[in-house]
Every structure is written in C-alpha cells, then in structure tokens.
Amino acid sequence: MPRPKTNNREELVAIAERLVHREGYRAATIAKLAQEAGIPRGNLYYYFKTKEEIVSAILQGRSAEFQSVRGEWEAETDDPRELLLSCLAWLDRTRGSLAENGCPIGSLCTELNKHGGPVAKRAAALLSESLTWMEKQFRRLGRSRDSTALALHLLSAVQGIAVIANTFDDPHLVEVETEQLRTWIRGL
Amino acid sequence: MPRPKTNNREELVAIAERLVHREGYRAATIAKLAQEAGIPRGNLYYYFKTKEEIVSAILQGRSAEFQSVRGEWEAETDDPRELLLSCLAWLDRTRGSLAENGCPIGSLCTELNKHGGPVAKRAAALLSESLTWMEKQFRRLGRSRDSTALALHLLSAVQGIAVIANTFDDPHLVEVETEQLRTWIRGL
DNA sequence: GTCTATACGGAGATAGAC
C-alpha cells in the first residue's frame, strides 16, 4: 500500500533544486541540503545513492517543468510569433530570480562542463530541448532556411542576459534586453 | 639589486589563469596549481597569502590584457563600426577556446557570484569595462539615445554564445552567431 | 525507515627547518 505517502524524495529534490540554483553544484553540499531539509546527513543516502543522483533528479524535474510551461503557452495560442513572445514574457517575469541566481540551467551547464562527468550531458540536453523548440517556431514562421541560426541567436540572448543580469545583480537589464528581443521578433 | 629576476609570481599567475579557466575557481585547487608549476604546495604561500589573492591577480591580468587588445584595435582604425567588427572578429578567432572552456570572465562571474565575496565585484568590473567600451562605440555611431541598450545586447550576445558553445562543445556555433551579429552591426 | 558515528580523502593554510 503506497499510502498518503509523505513522499520525502520529491520534497528533497525541490529543496535541492533551490539550493543548487542559489549556490551551484559544488557549493551545494550534502550537509547544507540535510540541514535545510531538517534531517541528518546520512539519511539522504537512503533516497539518493550519490550526489550526482540528486542533480540528475533535479535535471529531470527541470525538464518536465519546462515541457509543462511550453505546453501552457501552446494551449493559449498556435501562432509561432506569439509563442516566441510568450517565451520572452516568461523571461521578463523571471528577471528577479535571474538577477539573483542566474539561469538555473545555464549556470549549471557552465559549472558541470568544467567539472566533466555524465551529468554535464544531461544538463546540456535541457538547453538542446529549448533550442529545438525555438527552431520549430522559427520554421513555422517561414524561416526554415535560417531557423537554426535564429534559434541560436535567441537562446544565446536569453543565456547571455542571464549571465549579465546576475553579474550586475540588476533585474532591470532583463527588461531592457527583453524589449529589444521583442522588437526583433515582431519585425521578422 | 632586483637581478634577472626569474619572477616566478608572474609565471604562477599565468599558470593559475589557465587552470582556473579550464576547471573553474573552486576546482582549481592550490595542490593542482603547485603541481602544474612544479613546486611544493606550501611554496605558493610565499607569493600569495590566500587563494583569493591569486584570483585577484588573475583578474588584474585579464583587465590589462583586454585593455591592451582594445588598444590594438583602436590603433588600426578610428571608425566605431569597424571597432565593433574588430571585437566580433576577435570573438570568432577565440571560438576554439570558448567552446572548450567558456568565456574566462563570464564563467568566473557566474561562479563567483554564487560563492559571493569581494572578488565577485572585481570580476564584474571586468564585464563593466567591456560594456562601457561598447557603449562608447555605439554613441560615436550616432546612437546615443539607445547606446546603453545596444551595448547590453552585444555583450549579452557574446556571453550567451560562449555559454552555448561551451555547453555543446561546438566552436562552429560561435561562427554562426558572429555572422548574425556582424550583419546586425553593419545594418545599424 | 530513521538516525549516529565514523571512515577517508582533500581542501586551505601555517610553522619552522634549511
């Protein structure tokens, strides 16, 4: 019998998600995670065999989350231009978080690529999903010739402004850049 | 008498620069640095009191390096558009390094901002210098009204493509994005 | 399932001989 299931694992992943976003993979230690969850260190190893397994669970959660968000946009409109603008609106709404801790995927990719290992590829796959989605919208906009390049430009801009806004700790920069990107998308 | 001065300190900074670029601040340990330099761990503390002091020296070096590079561009031309294109040419030339290890400044900013501390601000100052320089060129191009936004867009694009190319370990992506940015600059 | 105790390695940093 599964029972009400206090499902601690999911709660732990949620806490780890925030912790890793705030401090990065290396700095987000097992000790800190256990402390924030209010459980002893050793207990975590009942749910996760290794630290990498935790980050793996986080990435899986993020992937589902983004898929869900894109699903919501697509439920509202079918127009590719509107979909890309929805993406920009989302970027603008998350500016506070971006300025405070950077992009939860991008900063993780940057860190994990230096550290190496198999998790790095899983993180990269998340960005790849975004890229593919954007590419599809540009194609549907009639830009099948340069859809790859346009998607690259957009994802690049999103990741770039996340780095800059985080570096200068200034959410307003996201607003400014979003407005420029909006104008660009509208003019295509 | 200063003497021929084997000036080990500068050599150590150069080695640390590469190590930190390759592995990041936290992963670039004193032990690895000492090993790559071929000296014992404890010896490093004769030249640098703390690890932060090493990164501080690296940042100082990078700042001088970028100033020097911009100086070279300005020695070749006075035209602001050409100067911005020089910047893009440099971006394109460094694509191998960017794909392999990311932007040496941007990735450091991302990491140090999470770790906090006074060095984070010194790293941010480096990006600020680039931003100011770009802004100046856009102003001289006759775009004084939106020079700040345009500079933000350019620096953002540079940082963004560095993240993406590094994530996918693909220098070609830098070429593609550079070409788009070139077209953008030419059309201004 | 939950917790305590601890193994074991590696981090930054210091003391002091040479």
Place this chain on the structure above:
DNA sequence: GTCTATCTCCGTATAGAC
C-alpha cells in the same frame, strides 16, 4: 627564498544500531 610536515576543517560516503 624554498621546502617538508602538519594542523584543522569539511567534503562524500558507509556501517550498523534502533
């Protein structure tokens, strides 16, 4: 100036009582 030895703390992970 250079090197060895070592201190102290913290990292992941495990063993095993309850």
